[in-house]
Amino acid sequence: MSTIDKKPRLKTSAMIASIAAEGQLTRSAPFGHALVELARNKASVIGMTADLGKYTDLHLFAKAFPERYYQMGMAEQLLMGAAAGFAHEGAQPFVTTYAVFATRRAYDFIHQTIAEDNLDVKIVCALPGLTTGYGPSHQAAEDLALMRAMPNMTVIDPCDALDIEQMVPAISAHNGPVYARLLRGNVPAVLDEYDYRFELGKAKLLRDGNDVLLISSGIMTMRSLEVAKALAADNVDVAVLHVPTIKPLDTETIVREASRTGRMVVVAENHTIIGGLGEAVSRELLSAGVTPAFRQVALPDEFLDAGALPTLHARYGIAADAMCETIKGWLG
Template identity: 60%
Template sequence: MSPKKLVSGAMSADIDREGQRTTAAPLGHALLEVAESDERLVGLSADLAKYTDLHVFRDAMPDRFYQVGMAEMALVGAATGLAQEGFIPFASTYSVFATRRAYDFICLDVAERSLNVNMVCALPGLTTGYGPSHQATEDIAILRGMPNMTIVDPCDAIDIVQATPQLAAYDGPTYMRVLRGRVPVVLDEYDYAFELGRAKVVRPGNEVLIVSTGLMTERALDAAKELAGDGIDVSVLHCPTLKPFDTETVLAEIAEDRLVLTAENHTVIGGLFGAVAEAMATRGVTKRIHPVALPDEFLDAGALPTLYDRYGVSTAKIVERVKGLLA
């Protein structure tokens, strides 16, 4: 039998595996639930509601949805005006378009005034094979230096559903990297609940620690299960909030005598690895940390499974990396 061909549509943003438990459009349904109890919540899109899952909200509450067209700066401007009038806007587009095209508007219109504008953006990191024009591999690095900005990188549908009402209630600007379409359900198997600003150990282990964020937490957990079969005990610390960073929890876990890796769906520069290194340097913690991250380069276009392996962020590559470091 020939090996299974690794394929995906280049613009595919569904990251689920065959047979995996998923939730369809968790962001859209979570927004709708919040909106039913809070009439201040409104949705906006830059012509991408269908591809960021806001179509669920749009179709159910058309009078509270605003379509601004392919104009990301106008999207942020409209959200700013709505926030100033007491509404709670959730503005959606692709991560690359928000952070690259509309940065100045987010910075000066939203963040400087610390307005409750929530940017919910799809195609974070390597979740599309469409190439550098759509792969937001540096979005966290772009926004981490922005004062007042809160950054959330959810692992799965559980994270998205639980984070959405907390972002709506938070008094300030937020940015969430949205997983859309059929989103895996992972964290309900663990004693976990999303808490804005907090990192949590979702799997304990004595030999290796993987500090992870976003969809890489699922791969870290899968790698931990596989490594357990070889007698390697792996702990996974999930950091869904990258700013503000839960320095206390992360450094307490790093202090234990274990091999430590970070894992993120983002360039190795300016994301989770950078946040961990900064926290360690500030507190005078000296320990080697091994990053699993996307390289500091523009990535290729192609089928996602192939790209995950090529850039070292697949479950198999995490397993390989851990074994190599322990050898």
Template identity: 60%
Template sequence: MTSGTKLKTSAMIASFADPGQKTTPAPFGHALVEAARRDDRIVGLTADLGKYTDMHIFAQAFPDRFFQMGMAEQLLFGAAAGMAETGLVPFASTYSVFAARRAYDFICLDIAEPNLNVNVVGGLPGLTTGYGPSHQATEDMAIFRGMPNLTIVDPCDSVDIEQAVPQLAEHPGPTYLRLLRGNVPTVLDEYDYRFELGKAKVLRGGADVVLISSGLMTMRALQAAEQLATHHVDVAVVHTPTIKPFDAETVLAQVDSDRLVLTCENHTVVGGLFETVAGAAVRRGIGTQITPIGLPDEFLAAGALPTLHERYGLSTARIVATVLERL
């Protein structure tokens, strides 16, 4: 971070897009509308956060299939479970903190235990808001990974989200989507990529370093790979948008080598992508050291997103520095 650079974003609904970067407005809302036009079973629900989870796009297109449940997250998911029992396909949106912390029992016993097709849509995952611990869902994947039957998706960009939505609707069991909303960066269109539920993809090869990433950190990993090339470091990037079930075959094929291996995630280093990859490697008998890049095991500060991403190691510059230190 250069001195004199003025870093500022709205603390609540901030964009992590770089200045001038290509973005797509409300990809989740528009993808849900497209899916609903093809499938009349799809309904949308939210807990007073339609505008802030891009569910308002669906509400405008299908007012008779949209349900505003108010500030009652347990009711939101209980109602979604009831709708799924009747054969509907609910997408229920709130902030990730409220889904994971406030409504866990309802998601677990009403939705996951009977294995219903309810799609939990969580806004502000990880460090995508500057509002502090009450809104920063830094541990949501750690909370949800232990829930049987639940599929967890951590999309990188608008391409991931647009392609994931219809696949989530078709998936018979419950899902949790770490939503990126508003003007979402469009990155993966340049990498001959298609989202496949349950699959990881090698976006670029590299002889020296492997970055295994999910969520917005895949965008940062790709940027870091470009910058590291100027240091004559050849970096592979493996995008893992589905955290559970985990595509061990694709990822471990990259881990099992003499290259430097790091994981990159917008989540605490406890219980997320790093521990998923490390656990899979140990079970397979792979002894490669894996270095985590992620959020620390602490409650984070409030502030502007660029400043926070730099402070907590999620910025591209911090990834580059970490790789160079480890080589």
């Protein structure tokens, strides 16, 4: 074997599936329960999946509404094409699979059969970013970049159980295609204590601070809140702006908060550094003539290792402890 350009694979401990810390408050299957509640009052809602009902919490919908549940087998392209057909006939499909299979394997079918016709299909995908330890085949580190680039597509990255529960009726009320990341199983409950309510296309300031503005989405909002509490002990005052809707972006709120003088702006995302929230935010700031000290916490532009999530999150700098050290280093 040639030694040229061969990076050794680092070993990690056994893989785990949950992103919740030990003892953290969680709620079980928030997406599945919210979808069942929605469907009770909206007959057009149907559930569709590609052999992953149990692993996307859609099995709860299947049990409640078996006549409105469609198991398409391991055929993601067929899944998207069939969803488009149902939408043409007046149904509102909620489609689930893993994020890698939707955004990589079935991208063209979403693009041509759903997005081009602006159809009312909601694509809700598990294992976003680095939320699985199974390596590049299952790590959707570039899904937001791919879906942001698709015309007509609304893109959402929810933080926790509350975000997901409130997201479901909100995206159902929106007429058009939606791609949403999904946290499944026992999902952390973080935002309940912040008087938070999900609004499509709106960013929310969860806490204020004078030294650093953390702009985040998805699980990185949970991490950002942990970082803000930890850095307070070092007299670093951190604000956290949660941006659950990646497209359309709440430019007005982001620019307003980033315009405050004296604060470093850090965008934190569970996504490759290319094409995600960080690049979207930096473009809007530059277009508005707002130029604070700007940094990104994101996954590197490379294929990621397999292993246990705590190990991987620390390795790639998206764990709370790693973020604290990085931000303190930037502040000097």
